[in-house]
Amino acid sequence: MADPPTRPQIGADEWVARSAERSAAGRARTWAEQTPAPIRYGALAVVVTLIALVPVMTSDEYILRVGVVSLIYALLALGLNVSVGLAGLLDLGYVAFYGFGAYGYALLSSSKFGVHWSLWETLPLVLGTSILVGFLLALPSRRLVGDYLAIVTLFFGQIFYTIAVQGYRVPLITFHGTHDITGGPNGIADVDDFRVFGHHLTTNRAYFWFSLIAVVVVFTAIHFLNESRTGRAWRAHRDDPLATELMGMPINWLKLLAIAVGASVGALAGTINAASLHGAFPDDYSTPVLITIYAMVILGGAGSLLGVVLGALTVNILLEVLRTPDHARWILYIAIVVALLAKVRPWRKLAAVLAGTLAFGIAVHAIVAAAWPRGVHGLVSISGTDFSNGGWFGWALRHWLVLPAHTYEEGQYTWFNVALVALIGLVLVLTMVRGWVRWALLVPTLWLAALVWETRLVEEGTGPTRFLLLGAILVVLMAARPQGFLGTHRVEIV
């Protein structure tokens, strides 16, 4: 399939020319849509059951905690998907609803004001108030469109964060000094567990199941909403707001509804977060979290309910796995091999590239070993303070790459910074050339990538590397597959 034209072509109807691409792009989606409903729902039910069995199969608190956080993000992704994916409204203040739910629950069920309501009392109140706040946010949307609405919602999110942080000295409530409402930057601590039917949810396992049930319920509700008239109206608004308005649909009401639904789901996620964390802290509801949720929604495919849930689970689990340098190391090599497998055809070329990379590395290693012996006597980095021989895999790495002794352990990063910049340059050049030059350049690029990874990035693994990789993945994925995993390819009328 030819690459889509990057410049408008005179004489060619672009819409028609891109029809083939449109139908192919949604292949994952059309495949899903073509299987009969009972099989689809059955498959979903099986998957949900499997996930529900995870707390039974393991008692590892870490896995359960990661599961709880992932499910909370799945809820958030579902809620954001309603505004962005289904209705086409760019809501950049979504994290404020998340925080509102958390703080609302925290104020009503903690030792802060001595109020300890059960879940059945707080949840409706918090959800109701967040819907009202959503209406407030949606009011500007009556007059603003697109990017203008985006900026207003963005600031709305900033405002929530400022109020949360400064809320330890709120004046004017009574005319007598200031009052501590939100606890300021330290937040509200000692928030109660959920009290449902007399049970206290105290363990990660309990919150896991609660979140899973919440995800399933919200998923089903939004699915039915999406299949209804409202959903069709939203999709019409997303695809062409002007036409929708001219058709006589109540645009303002639709926007209000979309934002309100998103707000209530976000608030629900917030209450679960506050309860499982036993506290509400402002930094959990700041702009970086918003960006993470957006990344999940886009990668999963805005507009597809299953897609955003998958996106949320994948991104969060990926970030967690990348936390440990050991695991991160495997991820990189597996990703490279998989990418090569997918992109390099026929198999002869693939074998040539892999063999070439190995040979290149061994050759460079031999040359450096002869000229500067210390240059290859280094060890493999396991963590910031641990360097070891690394078993058989470490042996392979040490003989394939150039790991200098002590240099990188002692923080002399200059050469490796140069290598990092050179690697970025090489990758960019790779995207520009074609033909045999590309394959030839791929070999040193792969080797350099492994070298930079082992000497510089693994060490920084838990911090800068994670977000470096996330950024790179976002760029590459958008270039390769802009609609995300299961998203619909949006039709833009010129």
Place this chain on the structure above:
Amino acid sequence: MGGIHVLAGFDAFTLTWHYFFSQLVAGLTLGSLYALLALGYSMVYGILKLLNFAHGEVFMIGSYIGYFVLTALGGATSPNVSIPILLLLMFGAAMVGSGLLGVAIERFAYRPLRHASRIAPLISALGVSFFLQQLATLLFGSVPKQYNTFSLHNGSLFNRITIGAFEIQYMQLFVIVAAVVLMLALTQLVARTKVGRAMRATSFDLEAASMMGIDIDRVIVFTFFVGSALAGAGGVMNGLIFQNVNPYIGFNAGLKAFTAAVIGGIGSIKGAMWGGLTIGVAQAFATGYLSSAYQDVIVFAVLVVVMLVRPTGLFGTPALQKV
């Protein structure tokens, strides 16, 4: 009254002209910076309808380039060349460097997405933003770099000119004037030159412009170069007047500049200038007269008021929607 005192310190000293002018100047200085950044946003949006969230990082890199040039020339305490030459070299290097970075970002992160949905380039921009932030952390370290401009010429650059109740520091004057000069140059570029005409045509109607024989890709590259060069200049100014450079300054500056572009009417150059100045002045007045704690909230209130009165910004053209 303890409660009210927190929010509104309306003491006697705030009700003087001198105080008013001092806050105004502070706001104009800050606003000039925002305006320079907002111009880049507006120009790119005008042509591509794309919100370039990586623009803030270009600003950050420009600031770092200025720092490295300054250090290479001996640092602020004992520069090897005279001050005008020093400034010229810093600005030149930063503008060229940032321009090239902007062009590279367009080529590799946005061009493949030119016909995708609206959100894809946005996410790509976010990815580039993350990437550049962490790359700067890895290459330059997370400890802030300081320009130390208060040591330049023994601090005389920050002496004040006083005309009655009006006071302004030399450095503040320089920043405002330099920003105005750059913006005027840009306006002339867009209004008088052939390239400028091409830019205007492309932002009006991309397809028609290509049909008229304008090389769209060249125009877009040029736009990105100019916009990013302005951001680089803003980065150097940020260093000169606000001293500190760290990998995360781009994000916040970008956010404010984006707001400025929208307030002024995104796509409009005049709007970006006025939007930036509005935001800067609003922020300064909020801090000076009301409360530094809620300065963001107050700027937001101004934003909402402007948007509700003029939904497409101060100078934005109401978007004609083709049916």
Place this chain on the structure above:
Amino acid sequence: MKKRTGIAFAAALVATAAAIAAATVGGSASPASASALAPSCKKAKIALTGPYTGPAASAGIDQRNWGRLFVSYWNGKKAIPGVPKGMKRTRLTTVEDDTQLNPQVAATVATKYRSDSSLLAVNGFSGSQENVAGGPILAKAGFAFVTGSATRASLTIAGTPDGKGIARHFFRVVPNDNFQAAVDVKFMMKKLGVKKGQTVMTLDSAEAYSVPLITLASSLFRKAGVKVDRQSQPATQTDFTSLAGKAVAEGAKGVVFATQVASNAQLFSEQLHAAGFRGKIIGTDGTFDSSQFKFPGAYVSSFSLDVTKVKADKAIVADFTRRFGKTINFGAPSWVAVQALAMAISKSCSDGKVSRAEVLRNVRKVNMPKSLLGKPVAFLPNGDVKGGINFSIFQIQEDHSYKLVQAG
């Protein structure tokens, strides 16, 4: 083309899942790690945490680097101030985690540590709110956790919501906010000549470190009859011109500024000067960094001495600079925190067996006659460091060095 990409995507997902499965089933998937599932005296595992990304990254990475340097000194049997020469050192291995100064991440990291049965103790958390969120999880898991930077006073007061969950498990080698506020206010009034009825501007940076500190300082000033102009500006706003203008216009005689970004303190001081302010400036211990905050005439309060100036630490600081670049002083207490853990582990391992509970008991009994910070270190029963009320005031000289003007 698109189909292959979709397959690649799916394959990557499957591979990720496989990696996770492999990782969780039998410890680490990589043969390159020593995946001991039980605590061991051959290679004792501790955790280092901090904000390695985000606006506080410079502070967190400095902490991490000091921790790394300590471990390499300890394992390399080099001389460490406060460690007796004859002490048998159990070899340490570390696991590092970026908490991003985010409590939710801290809680996840704490749960991860809880599940890791070979982990003995934790250096963390850096941020006060992280200790509120993640601390109780560590406490339930039986860990001792020692921090070099969380100074919120309520963390060591067992009756408060903050202190409830972490009592008897949380330790810090730096004093809490209450003491520093009192010392700063007293110094400004008694030694710097700020009198009743005059105005002082207090500024915090809207985050967990500075807000309680400045709140307390402001109320102490008010109690003494001084007018306080309380300001709060997030550290991401790097322009203080408006505030400088206000300080001059209101005739403030002094400024107290609490932030963890020393370069902001430098900028604020310079902008104050440029606006015509000639009063006294005090920066709190977050600004204690002679390479960044170097405004002559300003004062800095700090618990410890400047490690870059302590003679006994010269070689260690040189080593640090060679490996990691310049230190910003923020991370030096982390060296001491990790030292406390290391010494406790060695003591526990004297009988060949070690457990989290035993390490915890020995951390409580840690006693360093001297340390990198130039002071002896031992813990009170509530987790605070002994002698914590001793804050010193330094004045910045013309040559940018810090001169001790009031010993604590």
